[in-house]
Amino acid sequence: xxxxxxxxxxxxxxxxxxxxxxxxxxxxxxxxxxxxxxxxxxxxxxxxxxxxxxxxxxxxxxxxxxxxxxxxxxxxxxxxxxxxxxxxxxxxxxxxxxxxxxxxxxxxxxxxxxxxxxxxxxxxxxxxxxxxxxxxxxxxxxxxxxxxxxxxxxxxxxxxxxxxxxxxxxxxxxxxxxxxxxxxxxxxxxxxxxxxxxxxxxxxxxxxxxxxxxxx
Amino acid sequence: xxxxxxxxxxxxxxxxxxxxxxxxxxxxxxxxxxxxxxxxxxxxxxxxxxxxxxxxxxxxxxxxxxxxxxxxxxxxxxxxxxxxxxxxxxxxxxxxxxxxxxxxxxxxxxxxxxxxxxxxxxxxxxxxxxxxxxxxxxxxxxxxxxxxxxxxxxxxxxxxxxxxxxxxxxxxxxxxxxxxxxxxxxxxxxxxxxxxxxxxxxxxxxxxxxxxxxxxxxxxxxxxxxxxxxxxxxxxxxxxxxxxxxxxxxxxxxxxxxxxxxxxxxxxxxxxxxxxxxxxxxxxxxxxxxxxxxxxxxxxxxxxxxxxxxxxxxxxxxxxxxxxxxxxxxxxxxxxxxxxxxxxxxxxxxxxxxxxxxxxxxxxxxxxxxxxxxxxxxxxxxxxxxxxxxxxxxxxxxxxxxxxxxxxxxxxxxxxxxxxxxxxxxxxxxxxxxxxxxxxxxxxxxxxxxxxxxxxxxxxxxxxxxxxxxxxxxxxxxxxxxxxxxxxxx
Numbered sequence: 023x024x025x026x027x028x029x030x031x032x033x034x035x036x037x038x039x040x041x042x043x044x045x046x047x048x049x050x051x052x053x054x055x056x057x058x059x060x061x062x063x064x065x066x067x068x069x070x071x072x073x074x075x076x077x078x079x080x081x082x083x084x085x086x087x088x089x090x091x092x093x094x095x096x097x098x099x100x101x102x103x104x105x106x107x108x109x110x111x112x113x114x115x116x117x118x119x120x121x122x123x124x125x126x127x128x129x130x131x132x133x134x135x136x137x138x139x140x141x142x143x144x145x146x147x148x149x150x151x152x153x154x155x156x157x158x159x160x161x162x163x164x165x166x167x168x169x170x171x172x173x174x175x176x177x178x179x180x181x182x183x184x185x186x187x188x189x190x191x192x193x194x195x196x197x198x199x200x201x202x203x204x205x206x207x208x209x210x211x212x213x214x215x216x217x218x219x220x221x222x223x224x225x226x227x228x229x230x231x232x233x234x235x236x237x238x
Numbered sequence: 239x240x241x242x243x244x245x246x247x248x249x250x251x252x253x254x255x256x257x258x259x260x261x262x263x264x265x266x267x268x269x270x271x272x273x274x275x276x277x278x279x280x281x282x283x284x285x286x287x288x289x290x291x292x293x294x295x296x297x298x299x300x301x302x303x304x305x306x307x308x309x310x311x312x313x314x315x316x317x318x319x320x321x322x323x324x325x326x327x328x329x330x331x332x333x334x335x336x337x338x339x340x341x342x343x344x345x346x347x348x349x350x351x352x353x354x355x356x357x358x359x360x361x362x363x364x365x366x367x368x369x370x371x372x373x374x375x376x377x378x379x380x381x382x383x384x385x386x387x388x389x390x391x392x393x394x395x396x397x398x399x400x401x402x403x404x405x406x407x408x409x410x411x412x413x414x415x416x417x418x419x420x421x422x423x424x425x426x427x428x429x430x431x432x433x434x435x436x437x438x439x440x441x442x443x444x445x446x447x448x449x450x451x452x453x454x455x456x457x458x459x460x461x462x463x464x465x466x467x468x469x470x471x472x473x474x475x476x477x478x479x480x481x482x483x484x485x486x487x488x489x490x491x492x493x494x495x496x497x498x499x500x501x502x503x504x505x506x507x508x509x510x511x512x513x514x515x516x517x518x519x520x521x522x523x524x525x526x527x528x529x530x531x532x533x534x535x536x537x538x539x540x541x542x543x544x545x546x547x548x549x550x551x552x553x554x555x556x557x558x559x560x561x562x563x564x565x566x567x568x569x570x571x572x573x574x575x576x577x578x579x580x581x582x583x584x585x586x587x588x589x590x591x592x593x594x595x596x597x598x599x600x601x602x603x604x605x606x607x608x609x610x611x612x613x614x615x616x617x618x619x620x621x622x623x624x625x626x627x628x629x630x631x632x633x634x635x636x637x638x639x640x641x642x643x644x645x646x647x648x649x650x651x652x653x654x655x656x657x658x659x660x661x662x663x664x665x666x667x668x669x670x671x672x673x674x675x676x677x678x679x680x681x682x683x684x685x686x687x688x689x690x691x692x693x694x695x696x697x698x699x700x701x702x703x704x705x706x707x708x709x710x711x712x713x714x715x716x717x718x719x720x721x722x723x724x725x726x727x728x
Contacts, residue, residue, distance in 0.1 A: 078390070079390075080389075081386070081387050082387070087383040087384040087387040088384060089404045091404040091408065092400070096404075100387075100388060100400050101389060103393075103396045104391035104392045108393055108396055111393075111399070112395075115400065162389055163389070
């Protein structure tokens with residue numbers, strides 16, 4: 023499996039540069055946390071990384087990308103639309119079949135969402151919506167996770183469960199986090215972003231929460 | 239204010255309309271128009287619901303034609319919307335929707351005769367063109383993020399069915415329900431050219447002077463449209479759609495020989511049919527152009543421009559009737575009732591009634607077009623004006639109207655008006671069938687003389703004129719930076 027490498031990438035919004043130019047490489051097996059103040063450019067960086075890793079990447083944007091009118095089952099099922107023939111996908115859109123229902127129930131169980139499987143995503147609370155998107159990422163068969171604040175709407179025990187599940191499932195992960203403790207606990211490398219540039223890039227075990235303070 | 243872009247364009251249109259008014263034939267030609275109106279009013283006050291057989295059939299046919307036609311159009315339009323980024327498909331859709339339902343019906347009546355197929359196709363085909371355009375616009379507006387997170391290698395159709403369509407679903411549903419209302423009006427009007435829907439019974443009641451029956455038919459029609467949100471439940475729609483084809487009636491049997499002849503002989507230009515070749519074609523086309531098409535286009539344009547400005551004026555006068563900034567809830571209910579009647583009566587039906595009262599001239603057509611379209615725009619603007627927050631010390635009455643409200647609703651008002659420009663023109667051409675010398679008059683004449691080749695050329699010209707006006711309207715809206723929503727009935 024290849025590394026994820028970007029060279030001299032940058033992004034502008036309305037004529038103002040919001041990210042870069044920066045270069046970055048993530049080797050297989052690495053779990054990377056991206057930290058920094060809101061507006062520093064974390065989301066833009068993840069979106070660009072996803073463009074790079076489009077074929078093997080699993081993307082969980084901050085806005086989640088749920089289809090509000092479809093049920094939790096369907097939103098999670100979407101993670102494997104590429105795995106099945108079209109007739110199978112359409113049949114499941116009309117009526118969920120047994121196999122995927124069992125698989126998805128098992129995932130939702132770990133997220134304490136099993137009872138919501140038939141609810142439309144538009145009628146869920148913020149935390150439930152976020153866990154639905156996590157469910158979709160876990161169900162998807164990709165190698166590199168690119169998650170943008172995947173636990174920002176969850177309480178602490180839930181946030182730990184979700185982080186464990188995510189780093190457990192994906193060999194390689196780049197996760198934007200605003201919670202410094204979570205970042206240090208679940209990843210082995212921390213990248214700090216300030217004003218669109220990399221201000222810090224260190225192994226997690228060499229950092230303490232106070233080292234990250236200047237970024238905020 | 240008048241020096242602004244919107245001001246100058248508005249003045250230009252008013253000036254053109256005034257000039258048109260100078261050359262238009264506007265006169266009341268009946269001996270005693272008020273007596274006729276009185277008889278109609280008394281028919282409304284003493285509606286006769288006892289002709290139940292006829293009433294029942296009239297409504298059953300109107301509903302089943304509308305449901306079948308709109309359902310077919312929606313399905314076809316949906317599939318067309320999937321490939322709407324192809325230029326060929328876009329042009330094809332623009333063309334089929336530029337031809338009015340009645341023109342389609344006139345064509346199919348020649349082809350299939352008085353058969354349900356003629357009516358259903360007449361609704362389904364232009365509606366498919368409209369659905370394709372609006373569905374694709376609605377789907378285009380949905381959030382692309384959910385499609386972005388799908389795994390690489392997800393097929394196009396799966397991508398569509400799981401993200402774009404479910405996201406756009408609520409808007410697609412609202413718009414389709416609105417088109418069903420339009421379909422009911424179209425279906426009712428098809429009766430005027432011989433299909434067994436409401437218009438047929440209305441015309442026969444009128445021509446026999448049974449005004450109480452006219453009153454009953456119209457009152458039931460308004461009730462049907464006003465109560466739509468009660469009987470048009472989402473769960474019942476499959477029942478209606480599947481049931482409707484069984485209530486279309488039999489009509490006359492289709493003569494397949496006629497169908498073949500229609501395509502292979504009737505619509506082939508005469509010079510080609512008679513072997514005169516391309517040399518014969520040119521004088522033939524020139525003859526149609528100078529004797530029928532040009533006068534028809536001229537009158538259609540004149541009537542359209544007058545009706546457009548009259549619609550605008552009426553809408554600006556009518557919207558305060560339902561705006562909370564001007565009237566209390568009780569009076570607004572009255573205003574709503576007036577606007578509902580104005581916008582649910584099809585232009586063709588209104589023009590027909592007014593023609594009976596005032597006699598043939600452009601006047602009934604202008605008033606009918608202005609009432610119907612003014613009712614629709616007035617309703618939309620009135621509702622929009624309710625959302626304007628008003629400071630506590632704002633002026634009241636006419637000052638409030640002129641300084642606080644109209645300046646704020648004027649851009650959306652113009653957007654709606656220009657959006658309806660093409661619709662008004664489509665309708666203007668059709669009103670020719672009632673005897674006003676727009677393009678429809680010459681189409682109808684050619685069909686009466688069984689010169690279907692001429693009729694086809696004239697219908698083609700009408701379609702091109704509509705496409706032209708649509709393009710011009712889009713350019714003006716872009717120039718004035720007006721945003722229009724696809725669902726004009728939001």
